[in-house]
């Protein structure tokens with residue numbers, strides 16, 4: 559026997575699924591419910607994965623892979639590979655170094671990082687720790703003056719683009735409700751400190767607290783027009799699934815869109831993102847780059863997304879699992895694993911470069 563009886567050193571993770579299983583043994587019940595949960599019956603959450611798994615690839619043999627590369631240019635930024643880290647709130651929930659460790663890991667893996675409005679670390683401090691490109695995810699706040707100042711801070715700190723999340727004005731997640739999720743002491747949306755609270759619900763009999771209070775300050779298309787006027791940063795809308803919304807976004811002059819259902823966390827029974835992508839791609843007609851997130855766990859998923867019209871993908875939960883398990887090194891390793899899988903999938907589908915990946919790689 560090579561191992562002494564009684565030692566249980568976990569096998570080193572070789573896939574994002576390994577990190578997910580390991581992280582589940584480390585996270586508090588509250589953090590686990592918050593990170594892994596989805597809306598309603600989690601039908602969209604599981605469909606994000608299942609729809610990728612249903613797609614089959616075609617192998618191509620004997621192609622010349624000379625000069626093969628995963629590099630691309632996206633939103634004016636040169637990237638080594640098409641794997642970005644999606645905006646996720648409150649990294650300190652799973653690791654004491656929070657977003658600083660994430661930024662260091664992203665830098666080591668040369669992965670673009672999208673920092674959430676609800677980050678648990680000041681956006682300037684994250685920028686100081688970052689060596690790979692940063693983008694800022696914006697939730698338009700009910701206080702529009704505060705929103706404007708937040709954008710100015712992100713621009714001054716060197717963030718390369720503004721990714722406005724438009725799909726999450728409200729949500730109900732039963733896993734979080736069951737554990738009574740609340741943020742622990744020391745974890746808060748520090749970049750929103752000092753902002754006036756949301757308008758209170760009226761509480762009048764027969765009135766919905768959601769409709770009368772919470773949603774009254776939510777963003778509309780008029781805010782997208784306002785943002786387009788306000789900033790010269792590339793403007794990307796995150797959370798587009800409908801071709802009609804994609805056309806509306808183009809009419810508002812956006813520079814990109816993310817086909818996303820928020821990782822199955824907002825409206826349950828939405829389609830998977832890989833199923834929605836071709837219709838959005840058809841509506842956009844190549845006018846602006848599309849990103850996709852939701853269920854990306856394997857290099858083959860990335861090839862499928864690019865084949866169906868995406869320029870790049872984002873991962874959410876997987877890098878949070880890796881951050882939980884091993885901090886900055888975990889984040890870097892998770893991206894490295896996914897990138898290595900992407901390279902193998904490109905080689906076996908005969909795609910030497912990202913722009914060579916098209917619908918012919920699908921069976």
Ligand SMILES: Cc1cc2nc3c(=O)[nH]c(=O)nc-3n(C[C@H](O)[C@H](O)[C@H](O)COP(=O)(O)O)c2cc1C
Pocket residue numbers: 592593594606644645646647674675676695723796818819820821822823851852853854872873874875876
């Ligand atoms: C714990 C958690 C927090 C999130 N917080 C945000 C957020 O603050 N802003 C945002 O735009 N999206 C947020 N998202 C959605 C992610 O950006 C992304 O769309 C989703 O995680 C992708 O699906 P995946 O987790 O299957 O990769 C969050 C997702 C998770 C899992």
